[in-house]
Structure formats: structure tokens, C-alpha cells
Amino acid sequence: MKGLYTALMCSFDEQGNINEQGLREIVRYNIEVSEVDGLYVNGSTGENFLISTEQKKQIFEIVKDEVGDRVKLMAQVGSLNVDEASELAQFVTDLGYDAISAVTPFYYKFDFEEIKDYYNTILEGVDTKLIIYSIPALTGVSMNLEQFGELFENEKIIGVKFTAPDFYLLERLRHAYPDKLIYSGFDEMLLSASVLNVDGAIGSTFNVNGKRAKQIFTLAQSGRIDEAREIQKVTNDLISEILENGLYQTIKEMLETQGVHAGYVRKPMKRLSEEKLLKARSIAEKYL
Ligand SMILES: CC(=O)N[C@H](C=O)[C@@H](O)[C@H](O)[C@H](O)CO
Numbered sequence: 001m002k003g004l005y006t007a008l009m010c011s012f013d014e015q016g017n018i019n020e021q022g023l024r025e026i027v028r029y030n031i032e033v034s035e036v037d038g039l040y041v042n043g044s045t046g047e048n049f050l051i052s053t054e055q056k057k058q059i060f061e062i063v064k065d066e067v068g069d070r071v072k073l074m075a076q077v078g079s080l081n082v083d084e085a086s087e088l089a090q091f092v093t094d095l096g097y098d099a100i101s102a103v104t105p106f107y108y109k110f111d112f113e114e115i116k117d118y119y120n121t122i123l124e125g126v127d128t129k130l131i132i133y134s135i136p137a138l139t140g141v142s143m144n145l146e147q148f149g150e151l152f153e154n155e156k157i158i159g160v161k162f163t164a165p166d167f168y169l170l171e172r173l174r175h176a177y178p179d180k181l182i183y184s185g186f187d188e189m190l191l192s193a194s195v196l197n198v199d200g201a202i203g204s205t206f207n208v209n210g211k212r213a214k215q216i217f218t219l220a221q222s223g224r225i226d227e228a229r230e231i232q233k234v235t236n237d238l239i240s241e242i243l244e245n246g247l248y249q250t251i252k253e254m255l256e257t258q259g260v261h262a263g264y265v266r267k268p269m270k271r272l273s274e275e276k277l278l279k280a281r282s283i284a285e286k287y288l
């Protein structure tokens with residue numbers, strides 16, 4: 001389960017319906033061109049929190065069908081509706097996903113006991129391993145070292161996708177739980193996280209920048225930090241331009257320039273203006 005996973009985008013048409021062919025093309029591009037080790041399906045990047053349960057299932061099915069056993073697959077099933085999360089956990093287990101992942105429950109201010117119960121409930125009765133998805137900037141949920149430790153006591157919880165800039169906590173986690181899988185979540189901090197010996201990374205920009213990300217990770221693992229830093233610099237030039245232009249929209253348009261029909265984002269996300277579309281294309285030309 002180690003290595004680099006793309007937080008997979010989903011292709012939607014102008015009405016917001018899933019474009020199956022487009023989604024298959026995104027999957028193929030990630031496997032064949034970016035050569036990542038796996039895909040993280042229905043995360044933030046997949047616009048998961050904007051779609052129905054049926055659409056989530058459809059995406060899980062299409063991706064598994066397209067991938068087969070070529071790369072590893074993680075399914076993000078987390079939801080404020082725990083019944084939905086459990087249903088999806090069972091669904092992807094039956095489909096043969098390699099692991100599930102669940103974002104910490106958000107919006108309401110859940111206490112730690114409630115968060116723990118959420119994970120244990122999702123895992124009840126399903127025979128799959130789970131990666132916690134921690135992204136405090138979007139969820140408002142920060143957990144400390146001891147709380148991660150308490151969650152890790154459940155043997156089915158095998159790791160965490162750590163999307164936070166707290167490298168003190170990351171180092172403490174790595175040291176305290178050498179047998180758990182830790183994935184770096186911020187692509188712009190991949191080198192720094194790799195130096196702390198994370199097991200892999202999961203990122204949105206890998207949809208278009210998977211090759212450089214892989215280089216950063218493998219160079220850092222073999223101690224070639226100067227070379228890795230150069231590639232992180234180019235990567236961060238790219239990420240800055242993407243973030244300034246609109247994260248998911250720009251990545252989708254960059255994929256379009258490669259013949260991948262990544263389509264539109266769903267409302268309430270907005271589409272790129274004509275000017276930003278041109279900018280996205282010029283970013284693609286510069287970096288791809
Ligand atoms: C919210 C979100 O998309 N987070 C991603 C993973 O956790 C990252 O891959 C970021 O998109 C990326 O690092 C750009 O900031």
C-alpha cells in the first residue's frame with residue numbers, strides 16, 4: 001500500500017452528470033502517463049461532497065472496472081451520514097478495493113469520543129482496512145498524537161492521510177507509530193514530508209504532475225535531497241500557478257489539453273472564465 005496515490009478527479013458534463021468515458025480517460029492517464037502507484041477515489045478532489053450516494057457508487061464501479069488490478073485503490077467513504085459511509089464501505093469491499101478511507105466527521109463540533117465511534121461504526125462488519133483522512137483546514141478537526149494513537153488501537157485502522165502543515169506532529173506520529181502507514185497530503189510539502197519518512201503521498205496535483213511527485217519521493221528516499229529540492233521547486237511553481245487560477249478547474253483544463261476529457265466541475269464550484277481557461281492552457285504548455 002506504500003507509494004504515490006492520485007486523488008482522482010471525476011469528469012462531469014455541463015449538467016453535472018458523470019461522464020463515464022472522461023472518467024476512464026482520467027484513470028488511464030494517471031496509470032499510463034503519470035505512472036502513479038494508486039488512486040484515491042471520491043476524495044475532495046473527486047468532488048465527493050457534492051454528489052449523491054448513487055453517483056459515488058457509480059464512480060467506484062467505473063474506476064475499479066477501468067483499473068482492474070493494475071494499481072492500488074483506496075475508496076474515500078467518509079460522510080456525515082454514517083449509514084451512507086457504512087453502506088459505501090461494504091460496497092467497495094465487495095468491489096475489491098484495497099482499502100477504505102474516511103474523512104473525519106465535520107461541520108458539527110464532534111468531540112473525540114464521537115469521532116472514534118464514527119470510525120468504529122464504519123468498520124463494524126466490513127473486512128477492510130481504513131486510512132484516516134485528516135484535513136483540519138477543511139474540516140476544522142485537529143487531532144493530537146494521543147488521539148491518533150487511540151484510533152490506531154483498532155487494528156483495522158492502518159494509517160492516516162495527513163493533510164496538515166504541522167511537521168512537528170508528523171514527526172512525532174512517524175516515530176510513535178512506525179508500523180502505521182502515513183501519507184503526505186499537501187503536494188507542495190511533499191519533500192519535507194518525505195524527509196520525515198512518510199510511506200507515501202496522496203494528492204490532487206498528481207493528476208497532472210505525478211511524474212515529478214514520484215521523482216521527489218524516490219530521490220528523497222535515497223537521500224538525494226538537492227535533486228529532490230530542485231524538482232519540488234518546479235512543482236511548487238506549478239502548484240502556485242494552479243492555486244491562483246482555481247485548483248480543480250485548472251487541473252481539469254490541463255488534462256483537457258492532453259486529450260483527457262476531464263470535463264467541468266459541479267456547482268456550487270464555478271467554471272473558469274475565458275481568461276482563466278487560457279491561463280490554464282498556458283500552464284499546461286509550460287509544465288506538461
Ligand atoms: C483539499 C485538497 O485538495 N487537498 C489535497 C490533498 O489532501 C492536496 O493535494 C492539495 O489539493 C494540493 O496540495 C494543493 O494545495
Ligand SMILES: CC(=O)C(=O)O
Pocket residue numbers: 007008040042043044045046185202203204
Ligand atoms: C487528497 C485529496 O485531495 C482528496 O481528498 O481528494
